[in-house]
Each structure stands twice: as C-alpha cells, then as structure tokens.
Amino acid sequence: MYLQKEDGKLAFYINEDDALDCQLIINDLRTKVFGKLLQNDMTFFDKNRVGEIVSRLSSDALVVGQAVSTNLSDGLRSLVTIFGSAGLMVYTSPALCAPVTVVIPIIVGTFYVFGKIQRKFTVQMQEAVAGANNVATERLSNMKTVRILVAEKRELEAYKEKIHAIWEICRKEGVFKGIMFGSFQLTGYLAITSVLFYGTTLISRGLLTYGELSSFCLYSALCVGGLSSLSMFYNELMKGLGASQRLFQLAAEKPTIPLHGGIKLSDVARDIRFEGVAFxxxxxxxxxxxxxxxxxxxxxxxxxxxxxxxKSTVAQLLLRLYNPTQGRILVGDHDLRELDPSHWRRMIGTVPQEPVLFSASIWDNIVYGAEDPKAITKEQVLRAAEQSNSLEFINSFPEGFDTLVGESGHSMLSGGQKQRIAIARALITDPKLLIMDEATSALDATSEYLVRKALNALLEHNNKTVVIIAHRLSTIKHADQIVVLDKGCVAELGNYDELMSIPDGVFHKLVEKQAIGWQDNF
Ligand SMILES: Nc1ncnc2c1ncn2[C@@H]1O[C@H](COP(=O)(O)OP(=O)(O)O)[C@@H](O)[C@H]1O
Ligand SMILES: [Mg+2]
Incomplete structure (x- = not known):
C-alpha cells in the first residue's frame, strides 16, 4: 500500500517508523471494527446513526491509534528516567529523599484524578465530533430535501451549534491541561526548592557536602523532567482510553441474528407459514x-x-432482518430460525420499497446480489434487464450498461428506472422466492403492465413463490391470494372476488376509497 505512494511520501513513511506503526494500527483497528459492524443486525442500525458510526471509525480510531503507538516509547523512556534518577537520588543522599517522599502521593493522586478527567473530556469530545459529523452526513446526503425546503441557513446554524460544542470542550480541556501540567511542574519545583532548603541545613550541620547537594538537585531535575513527559504520555493514554470506549462498545455488540449458521435448504419451493407472529x-x-x-x-x-x-415489516420478517417476538415463521417444516440466514436471503429476490443503487455502473448494480458477480453471464444480465423492462432505457444511454449511476455525481435515474434496475437485480439469480415491496409503485401504468406481464410469464414457466406488497388493483387482481393486514392482525384473506364480496370488509373499503388511483387500464 505504501509502495503505491509517490516518492516523497514513501520516504516519509520509511523514515517515520512511528507514523507507519501508528497508521498500521489505525488501519487494523478500523478494519476490525468495520468487520464487526457489518455483522450487526438491523436493530443495531435502527439504534445507531450512520454519521456517528462513521465518525467513530475515522476520528476515534485515529485518537486510539495515536495513543497506543506514538507515545508508548516516550512513556517507557520517561519511566526509565524517573526510576533511574530516583535510584541515584537515594544513592546520593537517603536523608534528602525525605522531603521528596512527601510529594510522591500528591503526584500519584494528581495523576489518577487528572487521568480520569482527561478521559471524560475525550469521551465528550468524540461525542461532540460524532454529533457534528452526524448532522453533516445526514444533511449532505439529503441535499435535495434541504434545498426544496430552503433549509440551508437552518442547517448551517445546526452545524455551527455542533461545532461550537466541540470548541467549548476544547476550551475547557485546554484550561484543564494548563492546570494539570502547571501543577505537575509546580509540585516538582516545590520539591526541588524544599530539597535545596533542607540540603543547606544538612550542609550547615555537616551531614552533606556541596557536591552531593548539587548532584542530588541535578538528579531531581531529571526526575521532574521524566515526570513531566510521563504526564504527557499518560494524558495521551487516557485520551486513547476515552476514545476507545464507544468504539469498542460498538464493536462488542452481539447480533441477535447471526449472518451464518444453520440449515442450508437446497430448495425453497415450500409453503411458508406465519404462525401466531407477534412483533x-x-x-x-x-x-x-x-x-x-x-x-x-x-x-x-x-x-x-x-x-x-x-406490510413492509412482513417482508423484513420473511427476510429475517428481525425475529418475531412471539410465534414463528415456518419454511416447509423448518422454523426460519433454524435456517442459515445468509443462505436463506440469497435464495430470495427482493425489491425493497425504496431501492438503493450504489455508485457503480448499471451492470455492477444488477449483478450486486449474486454470490459471485463475476460468474454472471451477459445473457443473464440481458434477460434480467428484459424481464424488468429496463433494457430499452439502458440501451438508450450512450454507455449502456456501463453508465455510472448512484447517489451522487453520476447520471441520475428516475424513480421508475431505479426501481426497474432493482427488479433486474432481484431477478438476476433466478430466485425461487420473490418479494416485491410496492415494487411497481414508481412505475407508470405502461411499464407496470409490462413488468407484471413479465412476472406472470415467469410464474407460468417457473415454480416461483411471489410475495407482492402492492397497492395497485391491477397487480392485486391477479394474485392467487390476498392477505389484508389491519390493526396488528390478518383482517381478511382470500382472492379478489372473495374479498370484494364482503360488504363492509377492510379490502372492500380500501378499494372504494382509492377507486380512481386503482383503475386497471388494461
Ligand atoms: N426500523 C423501524 N423502527 C421502528 N419503527 C419502524 C421501523 N420500520 C417501520 N416502523 C414503523 O412500523 C410501522 C409499520 O411500518 P411498515 O411495515 O413500513 O408499514 P407499511 O409498509 O404497511 O406502510 C410504521 O408505523 C413505522 O413507523
Ligand atoms: Mg411499506
């Protein structure tokens, strides 16, 4: 990695061993924590905000890495200096050590108290930095909403407030550090003064020579110097401990739903049953x-x-993004909890309600869900694009499948186009179970018709199970079965005609209320 850097940088890193070690430690820390984060379940991501997590990964990891690498040698050096000079002091004049011993508990006590305070400051500081980063991340990634709602000024104020909180902590920490280092030096110099004072009385009584006193003073000055650099090291260490607190806490979270482990069903063409599910x-x-x-x-x-x-929650339970709090979901004869979660999810093609495309080419976005994207053939991609009715618009782009899409900076797609790419992504592995969450909501009537026709064709020729969360009558009418959810339970269940024949039924009312938008034009 360092070899790829330009010449100047490479030389710098080779010369600066500490910097290199530090960077490696930080890299290692970041990779490990990120690896752990990726394993967390959805409940974790519901609780923790992305801006904060990213801030912990970047800023906290930096402080921790710096604390453990750069200063370790400094700390050892100061310890050796302190013990060495203390030994020489005892050797030179045990009598003169008496006033110095009085200072030791003061120094140890101060170290302890100041260490704790420094840790607290660092925790507060990293919290404030995470808060500011969170505001920036959230607002900048939703810039369109901020612009439409003319909230730029308000957002700047919100960010300023967060930045001000950082400055406040910095200021307090600065004052505290001044007092800390000042009091260390003061204690040291007070000790030297008392040594001088006591030493001269010892000389006047003939118990000490001038030579011994000056050597003793020299050693104690060395000792004070050592203490002062130890305090700086200690301070950095406490900072590291403070910064590591939340980082390690995030990394230590145990997911309730693991990524792997359990039965790997070779075929999912089985009935799925929700049994007394509470959530x-x-x-x-x-x-x-x-x-x-x-x-x-x-x-x-x-x-x-x-x-x-x-409705979307049902889809998420099916994908085992969450566990039911009571009851169970059965796949054939197996409880969903017995199945290997990643394997299960891979068997399912999912089109979420708000599909997300990554900053990559259309091709890469379509093959994203495959276990080995490189193994996907051109025919497979073309077929998925055709089935989702996206081939035409993809071909209309000058760069076709290589067109870069995503959240920012690249060619923007319309909501309907995004949704069709997401459908292609779900179809690429030819899944036996397809979950579509209002997948056709952003499509215009013509594309929806074409997508539905393609889906029907798929169903005729394959043994696919399809769960479709839909609000268009055109889609629902063709379902074999309609599950009507209302007030926390299944209110009605049946096919279209059966449900429409319930006079005051929930489904009947839903259709009536939205009669115009639900017109089936085909
Ligand atoms: N991750 C979440 N954390 C907390 N509440 C949520 C979460 N996702 C959805 N909800 C809440 O659960 C309810 C049902 O959501 P959802 O399943 O998306 O409904 P539907 O798809 O039928 O519109 C809503 O009140 C929503 O606010
Ligand atoms: Mg929904």
Missing part, C-alpha cells in the same frame, strides 16, 4: 399481535393494508 420494533408498541397466514409455494400472494399496517 414490535425496539422501543415501539406492538405492531403485530397474532398474525397467521400461509404463503403457498409457487403462487402469488399479495399483501395489502392501510399505510403503516406493517
């Missing part, structure tokens, strides 16, 4: 109390319900 997000009221229904293998199941009724 609530952490810190929220119960969303499901007792949800039971079956998703028959090879059939289309539509999930409908008012907004906020938990």
């Amino acid at each position: 609530n997000y952490v810190g929220r009221d119960a969303m499901f109390n007792d949800v039971s229904f079956k998703i028959p293998a090879g059939k289309i199941t539509a999930i409908v319900g008012p907004s906020g009724s938990g």
Whole structure:
C-alpha cells in the first residue's frame, strides 16, 4: 500500500517508523471494527446513526491509534528516567529523599484524578465530533430535501451549534491541561526548592557536602523532567482510553441474528407459514399481535393494508432482518430460525420499497446480489434487464450498461428506472422466492403492465413463490391470494372476488376509497 505512494511520501513513511506503526494500527483497528459492524443486525442500525458510526471509525480510531503507538516509547523512556534518577537520588543522599517522599502521593493522586478527567473530556469530545459529523452526513446526503425546503441557513446554524460544542470542550480541556501540567511542574519545583532548603541545613550541620547537594538537585531535575513527559504520555493514554470506549462498545455488540449458521435448504419451493407472529420494533408498541397466514409455494400472494399496517415489516420478517417476538415463521417444516440466514436471503429476490443503487455502473448494480458477480453471464444480465423492462432505457444511454449511476455525481435515474434496475437485480439469480415491496409503485401504468406481464410469464414457466406488497388493483387482481393486514392482525384473506364480496370488509373499503388511483387500464 505504501509502495503505491509517490516518492516523497514513501520516504516519509520509511523514515517515520512511528507514523507507519501508528497508521498500521489505525488501519487494523478500523478494519476490525468495520468487520464487526457489518455483522450487526438491523436493530443495531435502527439504534445507531450512520454519521456517528462513521465518525467513530475515522476520528476515534485515529485518537486510539495515536495513543497506543506514538507515545508508548516516550512513556517507557520517561519511566526509565524517573526510576533511574530516583535510584541515584537515594544513592546520593537517603536523608534528602525525605522531603521528596512527601510529594510522591500528591503526584500519584494528581495523576489518577487528572487521568480520569482527561478521559471524560475525550469521551465528550468524540461525542461532540460524532454529533457534528452526524448532522453533516445526514444533511449532505439529503441535499435535495434541504434545498426544496430552503433549509440551508437552518442547517448551517445546526452545524455551527455542533461545532461550537466541540470548541467549548476544547476550551475547557485546554484550561484543564494548563492546570494539570502547571501543577505537575509546580509540585516538582516545590520539591526541588524544599530539597535545596533542607540540603543547606544538612550542609550547615555537616551531614552533606556541596557536591552531593548539587548532584542530588541535578538528579531531581531529571526526575521532574521524566515526570513531566510521563504526564504527557499518560494524558495521551487516557485520551486513547476515552476514545476507545464507544468504539469498542460498538464493536462488542452481539447480533441477535447471526449472518451464518444453520440449515442450508437446497430448495425453497415450500409453503411458508406465519404462525401466531407477534412483533414490535425496539422501543415501539406492538405492531403485530397474532398474525397467521400461509404463503403457498409457487403462487402469488399479495399483501395489502392501510399505510403503516406493517406490510413492509412482513417482508423484513420473511427476510429475517428481525425475529418475531412471539410465534414463528415456518419454511416447509423448518422454523426460519433454524435456517442459515445468509443462505436463506440469497435464495430470495427482493425489491425493497425504496431501492438503493450504489455508485457503480448499471451492470455492477444488477449483478450486486449474486454470490459471485463475476460468474454472471451477459445473457443473464440481458434477460434480467428484459424481464424488468429496463433494457430499452439502458440501451438508450450512450454507455449502456456501463453508465455510472448512484447517489451522487453520476447520471441520475428516475424513480421508475431505479426501481426497474432493482427488479433486474432481484431477478438476476433466478430466485425461487420473490418479494416485491410496492415494487411497481414508481412505475407508470405502461411499464407496470409490462413488468407484471413479465412476472406472470415467469410464474407460468417457473415454480416461483411471489410475495407482492402492492397497492395497485391491477397487480392485486391477479394474485392467487390476498392477505389484508389491519390493526396488528390478518383482517381478511382470500382472492379478489372473495374479498370484494364482503360488504363492509377492510379490502372492500380500501378499494372504494382509492377507486380512481386503482383503475386497471388494461
Ligand atoms: N426500523 C423501524 N423502527 C421502528 N419503527 C419502524 C421501523 N420500520 C417501520 N416502523 C414503523 O412500523 C410501522 C409499520 O411500518 P411498515 O411495515 O413500513 O408499514 P407499511 O409498509 O404497511 O406502510 C410504521 O408505523 C413505522 O413507523
Ligand atoms: Mg411499506
């Protein structure tokens, strides 16, 4: 890695061993913590904000790395100086050591108290930095919303406030450090003064020579110098400990849902059943109390319900992003908890409600979900693009599949185009279970029709199970079964005609209320 740097930098790193060690330690720390973070479950990411996590990874890891590498040798050096000069002091005049011993508990006590305070300051400081980074990350990644709502000035004020908090802590820390280092030096010099004073009385009584006194003073000055650099080292160490606190806490979180481990089903063409499932997000009221229904293998199941009724949550439970708090989800005869989570997720093609494309080419975005993206053939990509009705618009770009897309700076796609790429991504591995969360919501009527037609064709020729969360009548009408969620349970279940025949039914009302938007044009 360092070899790739330009000549000047390389020379710098080779000369500066400490800097190199420090950087390696920081790299190692960051990689390990990031690796741990990637294993955390969704509850962790619901609790912790990305801006804060990134700040911990960058700023906290830097402080910890600097503390443990750069200063370790300094600390050892000062310890050797202190003990060496103290030994010489005792050797020169044990009698003169008496006033010095009085100072030792003061110094040790001060070290302890100041160390604790420094740690507290660092914790506060890193917290403030994380707060500021969080505001910056969140706002800058949603710049469009900030611009539309003309909130630039307000955001600047919010950021300024956070930055001001950092400065406040810096100021307090500066004053504290001044007092700390000042009092160390003061104690040291007081000790030397008392040594001089006591020494002259010893000389006048003939118990000490001038030579011994001057040697003793020289050694004590050395000792004070050692103490002063030890205090700086100690201070850095405490800073490191303070900064590591939250970083290690983040890394130590144990996911309740592991990434791996469990049965790897070779085929998922089995009925899936929700049995008495209860669920609530952490810190929220119960969303499901007792949800039971079956998703028959090879059939289309539509999930409908008012907004906020938990449709997307059903999809997330199916993907085992969360565990039900009660009840169970069965895949064939197996409880979902018995299955290897990553293997299970890989068997499922998912189009989330708000698909995210990464800053990469369209091609890379489509093959992203495959276990080995390089093994995906051109035919597979073309087929997925065709099935999701995105081939035409991709080909209309000058760079076709190589067009860079993503969140920023690159060619922007419309919501419908993004959604179609996400559908292609879900189809690329030819999954046996397909979950589409309002996947057609951003498509215009024509594209939706084409996507649905493609999906129907897929279903006819494959043994696919499809769970479709939809609000368009056109999609729901063709489902084999409709699950209506309302008020934490399954309110109704049946096909379109059956549900429409319930006069005051939830489904009936839903259709009536949204009659215009739900027109089926085909
Ligand atoms: N990660 C989360 N943490 C806490 N509450 C959430 C989370 N995701 C969704 N919710 C809440 O759960 C409820 C149902 O959400 P959702 O399943 O997305 O509903 P739907 O898809 O039917 O509109 C909403 O009230 C929402 O605020
Ligand atoms: Mg939803």
